[in-house]
Amino acid sequence: HMRVAEEARGRGKQICFDPGQELHYKWDSDTFTRMMELSDVLFLNHAELRRALKYTRMTKPRDLLEYVDTLVLTKGKRGSSIRTRDDRIDVPMVPAEVVEDTTGAGDAFRGGYYAGLHRGMSARDSLFLGAAVASFVVERQGPQTNIPTFDQAWERALASGAGGE
Incomplete structure (x- = not known):
């Protein structure tokens, strides 16, 4: 590394x-x-x-x-946050329909967060997108059995408060 x-x-x-x-x-x-x-x-x-x-x-x-x-x-059920020297952004957890298995939730979160940044989204919306992707992954057994499309994840992120900057 x-x-x-x-x-x-x-x-x-x-x-x-x-x-x-x-x-x-x-x-x-x-x-x-x-x-x-x-x-x-x-x-x-x-x-x-x-x-x-x-x-x-x-x-x-x-x-x-x-x-x-x-x-x-x-922070699991407490959401996620970004801290820089000048700012702090906190977002809530994006709720899953059901929680079956949390394996891979962190990896899914990071993938969604990176996807948001890559698409030019704000840090806040990227946090929401990461949380939304993770919310899909925990709904099924296994870390790669319920990976959403971008549109599915973004729709869930919007329903949880993304896009309101």
Whole structure:
């Protein structure tokens, strides 16, 4: 991971770091801190946030902005947020029709978030889109059994408050 990030950084590319569950066994304080220094965006869920704060000896999520420009936090039923040095955006969870299996919800969220940014959407709407994609994925057993189209996900995101900036 580090070598790829260093090469991409050298080419002027944006680095989005999502340590995922590997944070608990692959990274240590030194390697995690170095990877954050190379990164622009850091994705964390609640458990990963606790470990990141421990590795960096910091106490608050916003403290991680000493390393990255953008912190994206996924908070399950409490929604998600983006923090930068100047701003904080919180969006609620996009409700699923039913929750069968949460496996892959975080990956689905990130995929939707990236799709929104790629389409030129605001950070807020990209959070909503990510949450909407995740809401579809949790409705079926298995992480790839209910992947929505863009239009399906965006319709659900709009129904939950996206697009109202």
